[in-house]
Amino acid sequence: MxxxxxxxxxxxxxxxxxxxxxxxxxxxxxxxxxxxxxxxxxxxxxxxxxxxxxxxxxxxxxxxxxxxxxxxxxxxxxxxxxxxxxxxxxxxxxxxxxxxxxxxxxxxxxxxxxxxxxxGQDPMQIGVGDLQIDLLSRRALRDGKRLDLTAKEFALLATLARRQGEIISKTVIAEQVWDVNFESNANVVEVAIKRLRAKIDAPFRHKLLHTIRGMGYVLEARDEDAELE
Structure with missing residues (x-):
């Protein structure tokens, strides 16, 4: 917001x-x-x-x-x-x-x-697989367990969740979450994605946050056989 x-x-x-x-x-x-x-x-x-x-x-x-x-x-x-x-x-x-x-x-x-x-009809709660995000209370749970996210990590997760299944570029993420434009060699988004992935994916079997090389990132639940990362 x-x-x-x-x-x-x-x-x-x-x-x-x-x-x-x-x-x-x-x-x-x-x-x-x-x-x-x-x-x-x-x-x-x-x-x-x-x-x-x-x-x-x-x-x-x-x-x-x-x-x-x-x-x-x-x-x-x-x-x-x-x-x-x-x-x-x-x-x-x-x-x-x-x-x-x-x-x-x-x-x-x-x-x-x-x-x-x-x-209006835009939901305040978003589900992605076993990940539940409450946009109003700013809480995220996976498999029923509360995720300890910083304000920026939650903002990043919310940005991805609102457009789940859609590939979002680093530039769009930077503008939405940090309200900045940056050169292509900057690693602000990469570092943030790495930290978010460590919290929402690393402790769990099925991965939700995926990197699409040369394009950006997508948050979605995939079949186990389709998870290549």
Whole structure:
């Protein structure tokens, strides 16, 4: 899940970026209204966290520009606990509203609620063979045993699971999980795949994570006779 934070207070922006990154989200920052509007319209995000009081253009004007072009979910932040501000934000098209200071846990809960609504019929649980992945609670079990995954390892597994049976290139994985582009000789993805494979495959007889040479990786359950790696 890729999130844009538009927040001019560096301390708040850094806190949110660090906390959400630790939860496995890909996070980008903008520190003023014009930059936030540009990023929101130019790129695709799963959710935008938008402060009301911004230099250059306030959050309400940025929200109006976003809603004129797309329906990306938006959570608005404000230091002003005024009913008319909250009503204005919701009428302008905000999906939710938080008043500073707020609990990070509450932000996560609201973010997850919006994600559930947006996904519609997209399942929150994915099964690949005897591997079960709960995208909401961020848990993965194989053969009934809990897998000890880091935030990035879970994000990588979720990316592969959502497109199970499909070969995903290193470039696509890097963009989805790390939000970076890198040269072809970089080994970021290879190292991450190796660590993930050690946890989800090494202790088990049947392998689920497969390397397709020259193309990328695929997560799928195969017949034992077809497992060549």
């Amino acid at each position: 890729k999130i844009l934070i538009v927040e001019d207070e560096n301390k708040t922006a850094d806190y949110l970026q660090r906390g959400l990154s630790e939860q496995g989200y890909v996070v980008e920052l903008a520190h003023n209204g014009p930059d936030g509007q540009h990023y929101a319209l130019q790129y695709e995000y799963d959710l935008i966290i938008l402060d009301v009081m911004l230099p250059g253009a306030d959050g309400f004007s940025v929200l109006r520009a976003i809603r004129a072009a797309k329906q990306t979910p938006v959570i608005m932040l404000t230091a002003r606990d005024r009913v008319d501000d909250r009503v204005k934000g919701l009428r302008e098209g905000a999906d939710d509203y938080l008043v500073k200071p707020f609990s990070f846990i509450e932000l996560l809960a609201r973010l997850q609620a919006i994600a559930r609504r947006g996904r």
